[in-house]
Amino acid sequence: MSHRARRIFSLLFATAVLVGSAGLHAQVTTATLYGLVSDSTGAVLPGASITATHQGTGVSRDIVTDERGEFALPALPNGPYTLKIEMAGFKTHNRQGLQLGAGQTVRQTFVLEVGQLSENITIAETAPLVETAFSGQVESLGTLEARELPLPRRNVQGLLGLSAGADSGAILRGVRLNGVGAGGTGITVDGTEANSNPEGRALAQYGGQNQIDVISIEAVEEVQVVKGVLPAEYGGVVGGQVNMISRSGTNKFHGSLFENYQGEKLLARDPFLSSTTPKPAVKFHQFGGSLGGPIVRNRAFFFTTYEGYRETAGMRILGTVPTQALRDQILAALPFPETRIALDPLPLPNEPLTADVGRYVAVKNRERRDNHVVAKGDLALRSGGNLSVTYSRMRPFTVTPSVAIDGAN
Template identity: 30%
Template sequence: MQRFRTLLSLSPLALAAGILLGQSYTASIRGTVTDASGAAVPGAKVTVTEAERNIPRTVTTDEAGRYVVTALPPGKYTLTVEASGFKRYVQSDFPLAVQQQATIDVQLQVGEVTTAVEVTGTAPLLNTTIAALGQVVENKYILTLPNLGRDSLVLAYLTPGVVGSAGRRGDTNTNFVANGARNSTSDVLVDGVTVTTVEQNSGITDLKYKPSVDAVQEFKMQTNFFPAEYGQTGGAVINMVTRSGTNEFHGTGYYFFRHSDLNANGWFANRAGSARPYYRRDQLGGVLGGPIKKNKTFFFANYEYTKSKSPLSYTATFPTPEQRRGDFSKTFYGDGRLIQIYDPFDTFINASGQLERRPFAGNIIPESRWDPVAKAALKYFPEQNQVTNPITNTNNWFAQGINEGISHGSLIKGDHNLNDKMRVTVRYSYGRSSGNPPNLFGKGNPAYTFNDGPSGTRVHQGVVDFTRT
């Protein structure tokens, strides 16, 4: 099997394109075909058909009756085995998950090939060929389990051995611990291509792209013993696959709404007489998939819009009215001692021969000594509006407002089967988000845009997957 992918990720600061050897997210089936006596049946025709797209893959058993079918996208399949002098064997509607390597051994019965033996209600297929540990989270669980933030990565915590870092839980990046490995060292793959970046002097927590919950078919959380192809990880691998179109048109529209008016106030807030904090989140979108040409070419598309408003508060320490006039005579340490201000340009040599500075008289800096740039910047510092510590005057400023955020996400994916040996998949994803926090420093304050002002990001990701078996 050969697989190549082209990844194109664009951001305001980076452009990267290359031909990459992709990590596997597909499944495979292998087994042995025998007769009633246990003898191998060579030359048997084995056909594996993708049920929802009616795409067959056919192989022939070798002299030992063995067969293997690789590079199967996750989904439901039907297995058919035919050989001269034997009844046709059919096993239908069994699922294959991300990177599953299933074994199905078939025993044929003597008879006409026009007569079929159909197997239904079989036990789940066991993986007896690889030792990778992990948990597959299917689409039905992704869509139906409680997920307050509607983020698929939160469900990675369903995997045994995966816990939050330092007691945290519910992080939407890789800040988790898998089987005791260090946090923030895991890799995340979407359709076989990594979406993480290595951060300087830090871990792997920056995910450039995450598909919408409704666009994810399933993912596998691999926690140990994964193959060497997954090299960019020190902890675990999240192998995620996006949905594809089928032979039938399917679509879903959704709207999720959260509002503080529907919530109860906290017990401590009620005791303090505080109002419920304001919060609102609206998320709407939809998915649509189907055939362009049945049994051959398919499409899938998703769009999602999210708007949120949440409270933001800030506490800081700024100069007191006296300090704004250069008067530090009431500036104290926590134990009540005066914090002495020294004149850096008034020095002398003491009796020990060391250079010392003289303090400003009265601990007051004359205005004539003020730096003009600092004097001009002082007017942009917010004024004290509360007293929390009458000695040190720390945390003497508090402000709150509403933080607004808007994001758009879209995905379009196409699958085309050239023949039963070759397949091409193309996906393009686009994400745009903006944040508009409140100007707590006051309208027109330049510090707002420099530190905590409006922000925005745009991410483009393209994946081209060519598979030949």
């Protein structure tokens, strides 16, 4: 490739990157820990060695306090951490269970005691860390809530309804925050826009045909609801922001299997059905599992999950259709093939109304299916950063019965 061709290629590549990133908003998915290290008299300790280790992955970050005894650890993946502080002439300070959430900024003061470096002081965190650098209202729901709470159809929308000031029940596949319409709520997954339509924000995809909203609950690590005064990175929303963080692998292999089943024998009969109409069949299966673990310990990890959705449910359909006498009159007046094509799909009435039309009442099956896959890989970079790649795919399918023909989506 000539020098001129390389310049043209570089220019086109840079233009594509700039154009592609013009519509993106910077969403913070990692945490930042600021700290001050001092002795028991309050004097700051410059030169203290700090090591922050993620308890799940074993990935560690090292830093040294500056001349003011302060340090900053940005871009920390969410999760529990162990903080180790060492300095000659002082006991080693270990702080365990520092739980950091997505987008969280925490400031902490650490006091070292005089003693031998071989002596250890271990403190286990029990209370959640207080957000001190952000004026908004933040509520985080983690994997414990996602796994243990009985959510309807294992849908993440049921989890959002637990947040104060959130309303997800009165809206079709959406969530309102602080009384603002659903269009004022932004939704992201791992910092990427996840709204079905930027002009009409909702959890539904594919025109509402999907049965698993946004991401499988099995793949959720944290759901963060941000309200109040929003920072600049949440541009374009007025009600609030919903940030979902997907699960990652750790140094231990972990997996799960689940099955949710319902059948017509477990359900009551529709009181509006006539005594001669049989009870409609109902078959519901929601199943799947997950697997995650290390590829290279303390360095590379994977996590994947699959969720299947199968539902067959009887629906009572009702419509007004022409009688055979009226059909014969129409065909006599319009003796064309197109006329018969329009009339043939219509059933004959089973409840008479007049000589020309009657009511057709029946029970037909509605079928809904969905296959949802999430795969994620994480790599701890030697420079101290973290590279994550997440892939998700859903394939919903719906057959809705009607009086004339069934419609598939």
